[in-house]
Amino acid sequence: MSSLLRHPRRLCCLLVALSALLPVARAAEVPRGLVLPPGFTISLWAELEDARTLVLGADGRTVYVGSRRAGTVTALRDTDGDGRADARWTLATGLSMPNGLAVRADALYVADVDRLLRFARIEASFGQPIAPQVLRKDLPRDNAHGWRYLAFGPDGKLYLSIGAPCNVCEAPGYAELRRMDAEGRDEETVARGLRNSVGFAWRPGTRELWLTDNGRDWLGDDQPPDEIDILITPGAHFGFPYCHGGRLPDPQFGRGRSCDDYSAPALRLDAHVAPLGILFYGGSQFPAGYRGRVFVAEHGSWNRSRKSGYRVMMADVVDGRPEDYRPFLLGFERDGEVSGRPAYLLELPDGSLLLSDDQGGRIYRIRYSGGNGG
Template identity: 35%
Template sequence: MKSKMNAALRAMPLAAGSVMLAALSCAYAAQDNVGTLSNFKQTGNNVPAETVPQTGQTAEALRNNLKQIKLPPGFKIELYAVVPEARHMAIEPSTGVVFVGTRKSRVWQVTDRTHQRVASDVVQFASSVTFKVPNGVCFSPDGVLYVVEQNRVLGFPAAQFFGEGGPDVAAAVVVPQGKLIPTQFESFNHGARACRIGPDKKLYIALGQPWNVPSKDKLAELDKNGLAGIIRLDQDGKNREVYAHGVRNSVGLDFNPKDKTLWFTDNQVDGMGDDTPPGELNRATKAGENFGFPWYGGGKVRTADYKDATPPAGVVFPQVEMAAHAADLGMSFYTGKMFPEKYQGGIFDAEHGSWNRTKPVGARIMYTPVKDDGTAGPTEVFAEGWLTSTGEYMGRPVDVQQLQDGSLLVSDDYAGAIYRISYANGK
């Protein structure tokens, strides 16, 4: 196994000049550690990684809250893990270890050691590395964990094994710090990335732009760098290109395993009213398509800033118009067999919930069937109850991912948890 991990690591580019980073100021300590880890050397960090208790009052309160969740007949929801600030998830293909990104500075490693479909332990992953908004996590089929930060991409081969050893892990720089987007576009707004490995084995990354609606003088540079879009690149960081244009802020994407098309959620323009414009679930059939932003704020609703500007030719409108301001984020195609046939081959996505609506909406899991011709059928609510009748959030779902047994994991950054949805009559 060691030779395979060495080969995987050698295939990734190291940051230029990493061997000299020890001489730099502490402001570059994170990059220094990555350079050290890239060479299978220890950083000297002896501080134990943070662990999260899986029993006690917090766990019991979360289980009690789940009694309010409504699901179709035959389904049940249970607490899988207590995970602070849990955002996007990546499930390691062979062991089922779940890696969880956050919008803060930590990535979590969640392990079910007895395969009873509940976490045995939750520990901070790669604590020798100082992450910045490591929201996007995804696995390659051959077991490399990619972590997409606000402005950097790192690769971790055999993360589930190295992560057991403590703060130091094998790591490599795929996109160096400050090179994912131009640094002048770094912002706390729309800085959480999402990623997937495509059927072409390339790494796809959704890059939100930092404004509600950008000014016209910013468009060319945003588009050139793939902001307000989705980029793809080789897994070693080379051959970067913009795959999809006109995407305001996508924080969820996946590929249809049947026809290999890319689907993604997109969050609409704020401040246009409670019920407009709609959120989006989109389908990209080829590279270079434009999905309408900022000429359109969501669906076919024009923005005030660009109402007199001519949109690009051939704008692709969404497959599904979702509830306005429900904030559809992470999504996954369901490829398992546990759920009834109705759900097989369809899309589950997480609605995070509104922040700027007179009456809140969202905080639920939606289901969209995909028809034989590859287009979307009618969307329906699958799981709800995190938003109470009095408008109080008990939780805010972020991402949905499928375990090997066909059950569904749901992350919740507000409650700090991961839930597992299973079907009682499933195999």
């Protein structure tokens, strides 16, 4: 099957498109014990296996979902405006960790591990099989940290992450951020030293790119910190594998090097919280004080003696820096028991937020309904 997937014409038979609207399952509900600030509510928006990356279509109504382990790309839509998705189209199956999704005009871009695909006229294709155009098939094939993140920047370029193929190692051409034009050409590396950055966003009104980065493992429960990094000038190096968190030399690769030679993180997070999605809130549905805040989905630890993360955090942005990093949504982890893993965030046109949970196979909608939510 893997050989078939590398031939776009044959891939058609593996792309499942529904000719009719199918109801999205509503059996699962919100786990008990989730905690938001006063005045906020959370509800189930959709149930979808391994729901992970979320991007909004050009129509402002369709949400595209990348499911990394399931290898699928799905379109969801709330057609009746009741706050739950009631229409679903499976656009692609049999892909290899399609974590990276981006929309430009009427085209959907999808990053496989080693390929960059483009589905043209995506909305017009709902209900019929389509084959993607393969823009690139020369990306690194390593599965370790091989799931990509994609986004178009304010410069019109397509940005794509390349994770390190290891826990910690020297690997030229990896642990970096690249950008290219919309055809996948004229590629250049704009940042290095990013072990595994699978979430980034531009601060509104600027060309500052804020990235989440997952630190290395096996230096203990409490180090190194995960990071939020800010790329202002292309060419920055954020330290991996030589320095972690801007101040911790790697015991193997940091010998003879100084952390002062690398760009320090804008914010050091707790160790192993695994930050993924990052979003600047720009809507007006939340109270005014939330506008401009940055939100981060912490996926949660897998190798810590006591679990950390499993929450959505937020911070004010003061003079271009994150300040007062604090919880927005808690309760997915209680006393070592986990009911979900926050992955990615998406702001809907009405100002509510969607949050994907790839462990629970759910997408939640968070909205403000009144009260003291400052």
